[in-house]
Amino acid sequence: MKKLVVVILALSLPGGRCAPTDPDVGIQYHSGGLSIDISVGRHLNASSCKQLKEQYNTKDDGLYYLTSSSGTEYMTFCDMTTAGGGWTLVAGARENNMYGRCTVGDRWSSQQGNDINNPGGDGNWDNTNTFGTPEGATADDFKNPGYYDITAEDMSVWHVPNKALHPTWKSSSILRYHTDSKFFTQYGGNLYGLFKRYPVRYGIGQCNVNLGPSIPVKYDLGSPDTNKLFYGPNSRGEFQPGFITFRAINNERAAMAICSGVKPTGCNTEHYCIGGGGFWPEAGPRQCGDFASFDGEGYGTNLGWSASKEITEATVLLFYR
Amino acid sequence: MKKLVVVILALSLPGGRCAPTDPDVGIQYHSGGLSIDISVGRHLNASSCKQLKEQYNTKDDGLYYLTSSSGTEYMTFCDMTTAGGGWTLVAGARENNMYGRCTVGDRWSSQQGNDINNPGGDGNWDNTNTFGTPEGATADDFKNPGYYDITAEDMSVWHVPNKALHPTWKSSSILRYHTDSKFFTQYGGNLYGLFKRYPVRYGIGQCNVNLGPSIPVKYDLGSPDTNKLFYGPNSRGEFQPGFITFRAINNERAAMAICSGVKPTGCNTEHYCIGGGGFWPEAGPRQCGDFASFDGEGYGTNLGWSASKEITEATVLLFYR
Amino acid sequence: MKKLVVVILALSLPGGRCAPTDPDVGIQYHSGGLSIDISVGRHLNASSCKQLKEQYNTKDDGLYYLTSSSGTEYMTFCDMTTAGGGWTLVAGARENNMYGRCTVGDRWSSQQGNDINNPGGDGNWDNTNTFGTPEGATADDFKNPGYYDITAEDMSVWHVPNKALHPTWKSSSILRYHTDSKFFTQYGGNLYGLFKRYPVRYGIGQCNVNLGPSIPVKYDLGSPDTNKLFYGPNSRGEFQPGFITFRAINNERAAMAICSGVKPTGCNTEHYCIGGGGFWPEAGPRQCGDFASFDGEGYGTNLGWSASKEITEATVLLFYR
Incomplete structure (x- = not known):
């Protein structure tokens, strides 16, 4: 097993948006393994606009995908202001x-x-x-x-x-x-x-x-x-x-x-x-x-x-x- | 081309679930190239709960995303018991x-x-x-x-x-x-x-x-x-x-x-x-x-x-x- | 930071399709970092069938996922012929x-x-x-x-x-x-x-x-x-x-x-x-x-x-x- 540092600078994903990723979060090594946190377009990992704001620092009013506690993905409007x-x-x-x-x-x-x-x-x-x-x-x-x-x-x-x-x-x-x-x-x-x-x-x-x-x-x-x-x-x-x-x-x-x-x-x-x-x-x-x-x-x-x-x-x- | 073994230990993906991946399946080399099998949240590659059970060994009753033969993704309930x-x-x-x-x-x-x-x-x-x-x-x-x-x-x-x-x-x-x-x-x-x-x-x-x-x-x-x-x-x-x-x-x-x-x-x-x-x-x-x-x-x-x-x-x- | 060339030969993704990727596009290095363009199944990055045809050279009539300007993902039928x-x-x-x-x-x-x-x-x-x-x-x-x-x-x-x-x-x-x-x-x-x-x-x-x-x-x-x-x-x-x-x-x-x-x-x-x-x-x-x-x-x-x-x-x- 060889250690390697790779940095995802930009991730172009379905939805057409370029989700800028934190290099430290993007790809990390854990005991020789690799952990990837991928956020697809506006499909961020949040169950409410409040979580989206707190966890991803999302600041703009607009449409976002949320994921409910049962795993249902749905789009809605967030008032972030x-x-x-x-x-x-x-x-x-x-x-x-x-x-x-x-x-x-x-x-x-x-x-x-x-x-x-x-x-x-x-x-x-x-x-x-x-x-x-x-x-x-x-x-x-x-x-x-x-x-x-x-x-x-x-x-x-x-x-x-x-x-x-x-x-x-x-x-x-x-x-x-x-x-x-x-x-x-x-x-x-x-x-x-x-x-x-x-x-x-x-x-x-x-x-x-x-x-x-x-x-x-x-x-x-x-x-x-x-x-x-x-x-x-x-x-x-x-x-x-x-x-x-x-x-x-x-x-x-x-x-x-x-x-x-x-x-x-x-x-x-x-x-x-x-x-x-x-x-x-x-x-x-x-x-x-x-x-x-x-x-x-x-x-x-x-x-x-x-x-x-x-x-x-x-x-x-x-x-x- | 350099051969490299990387292991995805955990993949945190939209839907908020941590899909444990098999290192041998997670990332594999084929003739110097790289093949990745990513299963996003509950979006597993299955067209029925039967396939989900047989292919992914899914054991719990609950909601899962399936993909129909035409590519339509939809969530439904699986009775796995x-x-x-x-x-x-x-x-x-x-x-x-x-x-x-x-x-x-x-x-x-x-x-x-x-x-x-x-x-x-x-x-x-x-x-x-x-x-x-x-x-x-x-x-x-x-x-x-x-x-x-x-x-x-x-x-x-x-x-x-x-x-x-x-x-x-x-x-x-x-x-x-x-x-x-x-x-x-x-x-x-x-x-x-x-x-x-x-x-x-x-x-x-x-x-x-x-x-x-x-x-x-x-x-x-x-x-x-x-x-x-x-x-x-x-x-x-x-x-x-x-x-x-x-x-x-x-x-x-x-x-x-x-x-x-x-x-x-x-x-x-x-x-x-x-x-x-x-x-x-x-x-x-x-x-x-x-x-x-x-x-x-x-x-x-x-x-x-x-x-x-x-x-x-x-x-x-x-x-x- | 070590430079590495990896090639995604095939990407098996939700939807069950194997999206053949261009090695040069699949994973690219930019100034020591890594940029990945992932197209999930038929979730290509297009807002119309016209764009799908022009950008991805999609040639078959059938069902595809599109992404609207607001980020809404929806499936529709494309007449490509x-x-x-x-x-x-x-x-x-x-x-x-x-x-x-x-x-x-x-x-x-x-x-x-x-x-x-x-x-x-x-x-x-x-x-x-x-x-x-x-x-x-x-x-x-x-x-x-x-x-x-x-x-x-x-x-x-x-x-x-x-x-x-x-x-x-x-x-x-x-x-x-x-x-x-x-x-x-x-x-x-x-x-x-x-x-x-x-x-x-x-x-x-x-x-x-x-x-x-x-x-x-x-x-x-x-x-x-x-x-x-x-x-x-x-x-x-x-x-x-x-x-x-x-x-x-x-x-x-x-x-x-x-x-x-x-x-x-x-x-x-x-x-x-x-x-x-x-x-x-x-x-x-x-x-x-x-x-x-x-x-x-x-x-x-x-x-x-x-x-x-x-x-x-x-x-x-x-x-x-």
Whole structure:
């Protein structure tokens, strides 16, 4: 056995990127043997953007491949700059068709019509089903393995205009905020764990009594005041901005998954909370869908109980750290 | 050209696993040149779990990447322990909503409603369409390239409670069995080939006359007696447990794909067989869907023609070897 | 630092293929260091089949992995032989169920029913959503990242019988043709860019006045005359074969995406153009769907305004170069 020092200066690999390698790490000898650490393109050995940042010192926002604890490789978007960076995009919820009431594309509520026999709807808030791609996240619903795989402490939310391309997400977003209380440590480590504890299901409880946790947020774009104005005047009268709230229940016992940006104090949560189970009793099927009844008094009017066109036509991107 | 012996002691690769390599295999010289066999993480060079077991001596149940004959890389679950192991998960069929009659999610029958004009339904039993992920296989329908790519001899079936996570599939399953007669060698090598010969299509034939093959099974969990009890007393009167049967046809000429665990002797197969074409004439649209009419006399009652709640809410995982 | 010449003769990698490497490229020394160019299986470093051909001299039609500009790795089919080769399959459109009017599977028009409130339908002609697989492209709709990522000059179209397997696509196709005028350079570089300029949307304009570009094609299989005969005699009276036309508008202001093979001179484009928005006013919902009203006067009759069975049951595969 002959000792040899070789140095990988540059490794041109699938994906077309040249991954500069540390000579000391690139190839090392151990007792006459050879150990190679190869990172293929953006396929770095990390299970979250946080790990990517900490371990590989990755600094740019953008798309990266992660590897889940089960070995699943998937690409997602990393926000490496907000409040220290290390945020992993795990899901995106959008309203593909406000006039389609629990029809195809309503994966965050139900694609089965408004149906009391299907109270949990599609069930994607607390299962391991995945769909969509990061590049298509503002064009169709999106959920990746990070949603259930990453053990997180905090959440960040971006409201990005539908069809925006990922390089412009940050600059085109209309609202961005994040928690910094490490609340997930008390609620199952991620949304999968949280919603196992707070099922999103028609009839699971009643308004006020069974509301899930409300976590204060810090704004990275916008403020409680600008947040408030995206929803109609009636809605503003029954929520407090500056929070992200989980599992809201309305007057008729329909369940919604996330009130993103606000904490309900009233029971008409269908006008400002998103996602949900498979049944909304009031005026059925009119409130059934991913963005429930954002169009309560007309599409995008921002009058009465109606949300603004801006928030109605924005994808809600959910990040973990 | 200088000869050199180098030994790769450990190779840390994307996926975060340390793949111990055989020094003699790791790097070899051939006539002054160098040949390297690199296995990246779980991306081993195998097209089935059987090959993974035989070639790489892989012994643990779990998720692995396979590569199909066309070069498609996909992850699936390998059962490496049952009856010698080497079983590849190729599909999962579940009823996402018993009350949705041939609606979204009924990929193993039809997502187009009960329709005589669409007799073959979605056609996934004999096409090369794929969907879902192994980690989400109990949360949504699943089919991978192995379904049509792997040339198999036998089949194994697990009935696993919906939403169970893959590490608990085996322990939480309610019924498991497999064939050991190498029947696939006579029927096209896999389900794709078998269903090309026995199309799943309304009106293709009549009950009893055109029933597809019934293959005896050995039970790995349960027995013919426990299998029988998962279906209602009326159903028990017209099937024999201990088989897996392909392409059943009922009284009204509707076609079902698999009677998993039983061999029909009567013609009300909609109460204990799964999958199918796109049209069930009787009481339309009530029998149309992935689990047809398991709820014939009420959901999960296990009375009359109704199946038990346990079997109705279990995903049918299909393996090849 | 010791200089050493090593030669990788053969590299056996995931995917099971032995990638013969150029000794001079395989491993090279640069100033005492080592640079390795590894191409994993079919994961070559190319973002299009054209680049694959030019850079790696790839000559065979078949499935290859490409890497998009964002680093997304995806597999697709390359036509390496037609008119110099280098054609990348980016999409496939088929009619899954002529009797399902804008139902599940109508991703190239709308899966939401015929609805004036949803004029753009699913919107996939000008978004970054993707779906399906190349191996399943004749079994379900297909769109990959190349659709929006590749900057192309020309287009090629294959009409391939549904459910045909990719090794037989070319030989079983019923019609093949391509442009050679580099028209994409004037229209946004690809279909994504083109349809951003010519939105496919009910009510966007009127027949004749707002027709998008018609580009002459050369036939690789068939001719203007055989092309013509795939559509009914009434249709033949109002189009000119030998073109591919984008964004047609009919009498009732419904929009269709592509008239593949023809240039409309009349306004009943629903009988020979495919894809579209989410609303066809005439005889609603009868004209709504991926293949609109190919069955205008009966399914597959090739009489009156009806297209032939052959063209109705063929997938339209779209290639870029």
